[in-house]
Amino acid sequence: MNDVPKDRIEDAGSPGRRPLRAAVIGAGMAGILAAVKLRERNIDLAVFEKADSVGGTWRDNTYPGLACDVAAHWYTYSFARNPDWDRLMAAGPDIRAYFERVAAERGVLPLIRFGDEVTRLEYDAAGWQLTTAAGYRDRFDIVIVATGVLHHPNIPQFEGLETFEGAVFHSARWDHDVPLDGKRIGVVGTGSTAAQLTSALAPRSAHFSLFQRTPQWVMPRPNPEYSPEEKAAFRADPAALEALVQQLRSKTLEGYATAVLDYDSPQLAEIERLCREHLETVRDPDLRRRLTPDYRAACKRLVISDDFYRAIQHPNAELVTSPIVRIEPAGIRTADGTLHELDVLALATGFLVDRFIRPAKVIGRGGLDLDDVWAEVPSAYLSVTVPGFPNLFMLNGPNSPVGNFSLIEVSERQVGYLMQLIDGVQRGDYREVSATPEALDRFEAERQEAAKRTVWVTGCNSWYLDKRGVPSSWTFSFDRFAQEMTAPKMADFETR
Template structure:
């Protein structure tokens, strides 16, 4: 038993009330948080509004779904998986991985499925939690692990209710709808849309991709691992760790460095590769329509090994005229053309500024999180918000969305949070939250660093808030690791 677990256990023998923690969400970050809390002997309850674990990998089930981070890096450090079949893992396999970790690490019995948290009220020191079913409970600590790619962004099109076919968001896939031999339309051109194009063009009689803004696409091959390679990973964890380190280094020294420095040679190299990939489009007019007028990686870079090949197929069309309205037979565009469809998929992304909301969160002194975030969500080192003691976020505002492996960054953040919780276990304080001054200092520095990132070079993307300020981590990978190593307690107020 480690020192922290002994401290937690000794609180029972000393007659002190043991710490209770709630985790909101049973996706990647929620499973991780529950495991780390359980290691400390903390009584933890996970509240999940769905009926199974997996987060975004549970909710997204569309054809062609895959992760664009290398599979062996996209795993917990304490639960590496030697069984991945290819460099980039498909969505169902990733969901199975999280389900297996939750089962093997004892998380499943701690999850309350079908319990959507609708309200949190701070009752110092601790939180009163209420769910949509009427359940209420009190916890000393709350960890918010609700994710970012969670709330679908569903645009309204005039006449959509008149459409004779099926229409749904890509994150709410209707598997009862037949696809083979159908006329399929997809709205959007991001990573999800690129995967849909690659998967559905071979199945559709006619495929229409409705593009508002072209995307830069980097060719990402997806080689398979041989049984011999998988056997080597099983037999020698060091071999697998070496591969993970190679994948990490390649991404951090390439892409992660490129996005935070618009003048870097790494970004220039990415732009060259994207332009080279675009040359695969043989038709000059189609290539012109697919050419962005902004720098590569300004929007989230699309990784694909088949998008350009698929969109050039005879049964595929790229539609660049604006959607005017939806009619019973299909989509009418501004140029007057009617694109007849049987299925219309809205691949239009997510509301990435929601985080825990729409849950109502009332902090110390009646402070409403909606008011605190009226000008946009902010959190110190992405994990703490002033006036909301003992409330911690994993993958909160300012996290490295798209820069690194989300699992690796979540582990760093969870480790940081656990150090703050260790102080509660030891009895150093009963509540802890960042000061207003520390948050402002950090945010001013983060936003200033954002002025040199590629995200501000002339495109509109989900990396920017309504003021055009990057919402992601704008510093280096090394800075992230350093910040997460240990809390600077002078930046926190405790009682």
């Protein structure tokens, strides 16, 4: 696609008289998946990736200690299981290599236009006109948005941040040219990234400071290595490997996924017991007190770590709970008057999770602007389609299932659902399809009612909540999600 003239604009014409043309925006986990499934249908396809390689969040995040907190064998495509994972939960570089390999083996790489961000999508009678930052323009019948959620870093507006004389960067923009060994390192944040950084850097630093605003519940989980014999057995017996995947899946869904939906569930009580028992491994009573949350376990996303508590008790490590007042040239000044002198400052402060395809401008039927539709909060019918935006489909869109389970399975089920809608376009049953406003309103009302029983509304501030305080994720069971994704209910769609 890179050699197509920038000013090329094709008439979409009638889908019944020529192959469909589809654009996939993003070449991370979901974008690769969408491209594979579209290729299977012989749909003319282009993938647009603003970066210079595939991998999404596993490309952007390269910080020390990076790992997935979901079992690796479950965190794979169903059509590309990997018998060669080294551990139960894989390291970040291994996951990135996996996505790069699948993209190469499945013929996705030649379809990708790298290094050119999509800035505008506009729908008219001829389909979706797509424009990129470099001025490239083209027209497509179908657009699949696979931009992900965790890709716009959240940079806190600390007073004086620009005056800091050491190295400062967000955890998703790690500067590997900055030396770390023997340095005074500060990390702001206490989520999964901060916990992994603490485990990796506390033993290497002259002094390590973790700046905590809110303590987190930490769930222990061993991360054993797979032996060469186990890997060989997985390679020799794909059925046995698949059985392991299903075992890992069931254990997680029956525990965590059930627990978060009912704050009175025995599964949640068991998670809380394990977290409190793990917290008791912190020997110093004062440190243990400051690490103890005042909200229920899983209200925020659980931190999964066997070694965070050990690392924060390292002789070089310090937990700072006094609020940050400002950044100074030499370090961080906290409310108690202390200047914490630093050489390196890493901001493990998360992401702007309500962006999705934005900041690209998306204009639907009749000039409908997605920014206006999402002015209050983002929403989508079953998380995949927005009324008024025909043939525009989202993977891991608003209100998708999120949590400590495999987003690859979530994406695969969404792709299976969307491909059935796309098949209708390809057959000529209809030219365009999108959810009705009534279907979205009904879904949202039911989703918000179900949210009232979830642990996410029991008294914490987390990125799972939108600005109204309503959980922005799937609030039903995972079984309900799987069932909904089996086949579209066409009565909930407008077709033309």
